Amino acid sequence: MVFGSLSVSGRRVCVMSTSVPPSSLSPSRAGDFMQCPLLYRFRVIDKLPEKPSEAATRGTLVHAVLERLFDAPAAERTAPRAKALIPGQWDRLLEARPELGELFAQDPEGERLTRWLGEAERLVERWFSLEDPTRLEPAERELFVETELDSGLRLRGVIDRVDVAPTGEVRIVDYKTGKAPRPEYAEGALFQMKFYALVIWRLKRVVPRRLQLVYLGSGEVVSYDPVEADLERVERKLLALWEAIRLATESGDWRPRPTKLCGWCDHQAVCPEFGGTPPVYPLSVTPVGQGVPETA
DSSP, rough: OOOEEEEEEEEEEEEEEOOOOOOOOOOOHHHHHHHHHHHHIIISSOOOOOOOOOOHHHHHHHHHHHHHTTTSSSGGGHHHHHHHHHHHHHHHHHHGGGGGGGGTOTTTHHHHHHHHHHHHHHHHHHHHHTOOGGGGOOSEEEEEEEEEEETSOEEEEEEEEEOOOTTOHHHHEEEEOOOOOOOHHHHHHHHHHHHHHHHHHHSSSSSEEEEEEEEETTEEEEEEOHHHHHHHHHHHHHHHHHHHHHHHHHHHHOOOOOGGGGGGGGGGGGGGGTTOOOOOOOOOOOOOOOHHHHOO
């Protein structure tokens, strides 16, 4: 157990860490490391708290509504019914995560909350222009998947929806409440879906027929039909990524990678790029050149 301190807005805050080395990889954490290794450390190793955001919380709410809508018989999966689910799902979300109430703590008249819920309604309603839920019977919703590769790397994640055709073909669907990226950034957006496809392939020995991203923010659907070669490339990329994470974990050398996204980061106060000092590294460090010897 390691005790340290960090400075937040001029205050020293005591931090107690019981961190352990990372043992698995998810699409979001892989994305963190590719974006900024230090961000990965803050989230996975240090487990620093992050303030909830209206955008991310709205996404969680919309996902919950679209998941629950399929509890109803096909003929009753209408836009009015879906929008009617929003208040109850928001209440359940608050019950599970009371800290989300802080988002609207400075909103005594409830005006911001009303606008925010209205934005969620519009996203839900837009979904009906992109897919017809009366003609869908998902095989799985919010499906947790996990597999271990031959290398020992464990991959895990949660898939929004899995559709299986009568012929056995599998479609993986993910809802995005933002806008579709420009074509030059499409490959990055598909990385998450190929990650899930790789897990399904390794678990079921079936390559998903289609990967589908449903962008509710812009009203677009992006589809991709993978082949085995795609998934093999993703596996090689993940193995290289995991090796980089392993080396950083052992050495304690987590380099920041400044980008425009830094402006939205919750950890500027402890980031060297902003004059901050990271908390005491909570894991033991292996000096460079003194790795664990191989056994016969």
